[in-house]
Amino acid sequence: xxxxxxxxxxTQALLAxxxxxxxxxxxxxxxxxxLACATCAAVLREIVALGRAIRGAGPRGGFSAVLxxxxxxxxxxxxxxxxxxxxxxxxxxxxxxxxxxxxxVSYLRVPLRGVDRLDLLVHDPVLGTLRxxxxxxxxxxxxxxxxxxxxxxxxxxRSRHRMQLVAVEGAAERVLADYTFDHSPS
Amino acid sequence: MFSLGIASPYARRMNDLxxxxxxxxxxxxxILARAPGxxxxxxxxxxxxxxxxxxxxxxxxxxxxxxxxxxxxxxxVVLLTKLRxxxxxxxxxxxxxxxxxxxxxxxxxRRTGARRGRLLEAFQLDVxxxxxxxxxxLDTARLGRCLAMLPERERAVLVMTFYDDRPADAVAAELxxxxxxxxxxxxxxxxxxxxxxxxxxxxx
Numbered sequence: 435x436x437x438x439x440x441x442x443x444x445t446q447a448l449l450a451x452x453x454x455x456x457x458x459x460x461x462x463x464x465x466x467x468x469l470a471c472a473t474c475a476a477v478l479r480e481i482v483a484l485g486r487a488i489r490g491a492g493p494r495g496g497f498s499a500v501l502x503x504x505x506x507x508x509x510x511x512x513x514x515x516x517x518x519x520x521x522x523x524x525x526x527x528x529x530x531x532x533x534x535x536x537x538x539v540s541y542l543r544v545p546l547r548g549v550d551r552l553d554l555l556v557h558d559p560v561l562g563t564l565r566x567x568x569x570x571x572x573x574x575x576x577x578x579x580x581x582x583x584x585x586x587x588x589x590x591x592r593s594r595h596r597m598q599l600v601a602v603e604g605a606a607e608r609v610l611a612d613y614t615f616d617h618s619p620s
Numbered sequence: 621m622f623s624l625g626i627a628s629p630y631a632r633r634m635n636d637l638x639x640x641x642x643x644x645x646x647x648x649x650x651i652l653a654r655a656p657g658x659x660x661x662x663x664x665x666x667x668x669x670x671x672x673x674x675x676x677x678x679x680x681x682x683x684x685x686x687x688x689x690x691x692x693x694x695x696x697v698v699l700l701t702k703l704r705x706x707x708x709x710x711x712x713x714x715x716x717x718x719x720x721x722x723x724x725x726x727x728x729x730r731r732t733g734a735r736r737g738r739l740l741e742a743f744q745l746d747v748x749x750x751x752x753x754x755x756x757x758l759d760t761a762r763l764g765r766c767l768a769m770l771p772e773r774e775r776a777v778l779v780m781t782f783y784d785d786r787p788a789d790a791v792a793a794e795l796x797x798x799x800x801x802x803x804x805x806x807x808x809x810x811x812x813x814x815x816x817x818x819x820x821x822x823x824x
Contacts, residue, residue, distance in 0.1 A: 470715040475673045485782035487758040496764020502794040572796030
């Protein structure tokens with residue numbers, strides 16, 4: 435007798451099961467399916483492994499992200515060492531990174547009510563000007579939290595970096611605020 | 621903790637006897653047919669196949685690696701005991717039996733140290749759940765590069781989702797979005813990320 439084929443469950447549904455988003459009936463159905471179907475179980479195990487790796491990726495660096503302040507608070511409460519800088523529009527700060535830091539976060543404060551799309555421009559003396567299109571933000575939050583690639587920060591010498599938040603309205607753009615970072619290695 | 625070691629005698633014997641093509645029901649039938657004797661090869665293959673799936677179930681419902689590993693061991697001990705005793709009447713229901721047992725163990729939370737100790741002492745689990753088809757260890761540097769290539773919203777949603785396995789409504793609340801929108805972003809981002817991780821890397 436050969437192994438039975440099972441109907442493939444979409445990855446959205448597999449992930450929804452994993453994250454506890456399904457109702458009781460559907461969750462019970464997938465409980466049974468994932469015990470019976472080695473193929474679907476293997477797909478989900480690959481996704482779960484990817485998720486675990488993403489969880490550990492932040493402190494290792496390799497990418498930057500714009501994340502909500504509430505999420506950063508959760509990282510801190512979980513014990514991550516977070517170096518934080520808070521800047522008002524037009525503000526500047528002397529900043530660094532140490533070997534003890536898991537993350538560096540810059541809170542860029544600016545009124546965001548009425549903004550539909552927000553882009554972030556990063557002027558980096560090494561990488562040049564980077565544009566982060568359509569960054570996630572909550573208009574009620576009064577700013578964004580930028581988490582730069584910590585691995586890159588650790589390579590920097592004394593240098594000046596600038597960030598700009600830009601509101602995009604159709605084809606038009608409006609600079610909302612500039613921020614300046616005077617970085618020194620620790 | 622309970623992985624099927626490469627050095628296990630069962631690994632070689634399974635290959636020799638080619639039971640890898642049999643489904644769970646056929647393996648259960650073979651074990652039942654030999655009861656009260658043992659079909660060690662079929663037992664090993666059944667554990668190898670079911671172990672990773674039970675572990676996934678345990679991780680989902682217990683959210684703890686050690687507890688999930690214990691669940692795998694406990695469920696397989698009960699399953700093999702019942703099969704060896706001829707107490708599973710319909711081998712076609714072997715997965716249902718596993719599901720029911722796993723659910724009950726999760727609900728009861730009855731895997732106390734004393735009980736586990738007695739069970740494992742009485743029933744030596746000398747066939748062990750394997751990790752057949754387990755994902756290869758991830759290239760974390762490549763993961764960083766693939767994450768960096770995602771659109772900002774997709775990267776943020778994936779990081780927030782997988783940091784502590786948050787459902788869409790919780791991520792949406794922190795981002796000021798609707799849950800449905802987060803699910804769409806998450807699905808797109810995960811697809812792009814998996815494609816990037818699977819694609820051959822360009823030589824620089």
